[in-house]
Amino acid sequence: MTTKYLPGLEGVPATQSNISYIDGERGILAYRGYPIEQLCQHSSFEEVALLLLDGELPSAGELAEFDASLRQNRRMKYHLKEMMKHLPPAGHPMEMLQTAVASLGMFYPSGTACLSGGVCEDLNYIHRMTVKLIARMPVIVAWWQHMRRGYDPIDPRTDLSCAANLLYMLDGEEPDPDLVRILDVCLILHAEHTINASTFAALVTGSTLASPYSVVTAAIATLSGPLHGGANEQVLEMLEEIGRPEQAKPWLEARLANKQKVWGFGHREYKVKDPRATILQKLMEQLMAKRGGQVSPLFEVAVALEEAANERLAPKGVYPNVDYYSGLLYAEMGIPVDQFTSIFAVARSAGWLAHWREQLRDNRIFRPTQVYTGEPIRDYTPITQRA
Numbered sequence: 385m386t387t388k389y390l391p392g393l394e395g396v397p398a399t400q401s402n403i404s405y406i407d408g409e410r411g412i413l414a415y416r417g418y419p420i421e422q423l424c425q426h427s428s429f430e431e432v433a434l435l436l437l438d439g440e441l442p443s444a445g446e447l448a449e450f451d452a453s454l455r456q457n458r459r460m461k462y463h464l465k466e467m468m469k470h471l472p473p474a475g476h477p478m479e480m481l482q483t484a485v486a487s488l489g490m491f492y493p494s495g496t497a498c499l500s501g502g503v504c505e506d507l508n509y510i511h512r513m514t515v516k517l518i519a520r521m522p523v524i525v526a527w528w529q530h531m532r533r534g535y536d537p538i539d540p541r542t543d544l545s546c547a548a549n550l551l552y553m554l555d556g557e558e559p560d561p562d563l564v565r566i567l568d569v570c571l572i573l574h575a576e577h578t579i580n581a582s583t584f585a586a587l588v589t590g591s592t593l594a595s596p597y598s599v600v601t602a603a604i605a606t607l608s609g610p611l612h613g614g615a616n617e618q619v620l621e622m623l624e625e626i627g628r629p630e631q632a633k634p635w636l637e638a639r640l641a642n643k644q645k646v647w648g649f650g651h652r653e654y655k656v657k658d659p660r661a662t663i664l665q666k667l668m669e670q671l672m673a674k675r676g677g678q679v680s681p682l683f684e685v686a687v688a689l690e691e692a693a694n695e696r697l698a699p700k701g702v703y704p705n706v707d708y709y710s711g712l713l714y715a716e717m718g719i720p721v722d723q724f725t726s727i728f729a730v731a732r733s734a735g736w737l738a739h740w741r742e743q744l745r746d747n748r749i750f751r752p753t754q755v756y757t758g759e760p761i762r763d764y765t766p767i768t769q770r771a
């Protein structure tokens with residue numbers, strides 16, 4: 385058994401998976417073998433979710449059935465809404481999402497289907513829970529947007545796609561088709577990313593045969609940190625602090641001189657620009673062209689900072705990651721900054737649950753070892769004899 389400790393488990397395989405693939409040297413990300421560029425061009429979040437879960441692109445009938453069950457499962461018991469009303473409005477949406485998803489496990493008890501044997505074989509149960517979670521997380525996120533301001537939440541619609549319904553529920557207006565397509569692509573890009581911190585948390589929790597609600601709750605908690613999903617919020621605050629494109633370079637110099645991280649840059653896996661950042665940047669450019677240049681001036685600040693960072697950070701293999709441009713797009717949709725990571729979680733629910741299903745098929749509880757650095761065995765000292 386190896387006792388060499390690798391901080392952050394860098395390079396240590398923690399599982400075998402055939403869900404997604406990253407080539408960090410060439411900037412490639414593929415889901416079930418399909419490059420994300422092609423999926424973003426031709427697919428939808430619903431289809432990608434099913435691809436991640438089942439392993440193959442669905443037939444038209446399979447997709448229609450999955451889509452219909454997602455739409456039907458948007459309705460939730462009013463008890464959950466009542467519970468959410470009692471949560472503090474100033475609380476962070478990711479804490480709320482974590483609380484509400486954990487509560488779903490109580491409002492919609494899953495029984496013992498997964499808890500009795502060493503391996504969960506109830507495929508029907510797994511499928512039903514997966515659909516419920518993917519369908520309901522966006523509803524919870526959108527409900528909270530209104531409830532925390534003291535307004536009644538907007539009911540979900542069944543005639544809209546995931547992305548369209550989320551935009552509709554967030555602001556109550558008929559969603560703009562351009563923004564729907566952009567959000568759909570954002571959801572595709574955030575749906576899965578091999579075994580990152582939150583997916584690892586999901587696997588560890590799933591390996592104890594905890595319920596899928598606990599699995600997703602653990603993953604949401606892990607995603608919330610600024611070194612993971614929470615970085616997209618920090619990026620917007622950072623760009624606001626920089627203020628103008630010409631300030632980007634001096635700001636970067638001062639930041640690096642103080643040995644501080646630049647939010648939205650760097651990735652454990654990618655040594656080139658994150659392919660998701662490239663797609664998101666293009667979406668922003670397309671939106672800008674469509675609107676005759678009328679997008680947030682922070683986009684120019686972001687481009688200037690990336691240029692400055694190309695000189696200072698690229699030599700270390702540090703480039704923009706997925707969180708760098710996503711927040712700018714969400715802001716164009718009117719989504720508040722503190723909801724950015726919740727939207728990430730909505731999309732990533734598909735990946736987390738795909739990994740949960742994969743884990744259950746060949747489960748062994750995670751129980752790593754450690755390198756002990758403490759005291760050798762010693763005798764207890766009575767309190768009266770301690771210095």
Ligand code: COA
Pocket residue numbers: 392610611612613615644645646647648649650651652653697700702705706707
């Ligand atoms: N800004 C400035 N320097 C950075 C950096 C960043 N965002 N990310 C990495 N670096 C530098 C480190 O300082 C280190 O430099 P050194 O070798 O001179 O000490 C080098 O690049 C390697 O970085 P390291 O922290 O070892 O990489 P990691 O794999 O442990 O960390 C992240 C990966 C994502 C945690 C890290 O890049 C980071 O904190 N990024 C900012 C947060 C973020 O955007 N997270 C979202 C990820 S999708």
